[in-house]
Amino acid sequence: MNATIWHNPACGTSRKTLAILQDTPGIDLTVIEYLKHPYAADKLRQLFADAGLTARAALRLRGTDAEDRGLNDASEEIIIAAMAANPAYVERPIVETAKGVRLCRPQDLVREIL
Template sequence: MSSKIRIYHNPACGTSRNTLALIRNTGQEPEVIEYLKTPPNKAELVHLIENSKLSVREALRKNVEPYETQKLDQPHWTDEQLINFMIEYPILINRPFVVTELGVKLCRPSELVLDILPAPQLGALSKEDGEVIIDQDGNRLK
């Protein structure tokens, strides 16, 4: 059975790794897109942002070099210009975005992915920092 789950993933990010683990905990293998290697095109990025009900600024990662050097915190930047920066510098795209048949969500914190996963959780799962998200009975703790 092919997965209808897609994650825009950065393996260097703990939140992204936790989100991927939560998806896999359902017994499904998502399509993993390492967005720094294979960035979304402009239409895909706009789709992710719009369908997650975020503003462009909310989807923008702020603690990275291009944000600071380009002074993207200034209010004169239009959404179109910010999207273009995100296409040029994919590190500016906040992550992980997850797409399922139930919706699109920026999964920060990682347990937000549970709101859009179509399958029940199979077993206990903890974040990398040890915080238990799903108990041994498969119940969500948050």
């Protein structure tokens, strides 16, 4: 099974999710360090739709200036545009497999799509 993780190596939850993926037999893993390789807005829309999330639900407030910029009260399109411009606004990690997409907080949510 193919799996893609949008990963931040500085994040403990992201590292734990990555470890689950690496320890699962039969996983062909792609790791995207999204702070170095930002999301495209269309990819964010697709990931959120497949995960059943709104952009607001995937907005990372902690450790960012997203709240100061009023993003928590902004429209979905404004949030997605801000996330594409500054990927630190996206909560992490996001994992995509043929079985679905999950925002893996907590990390054990990844098991739902393996």
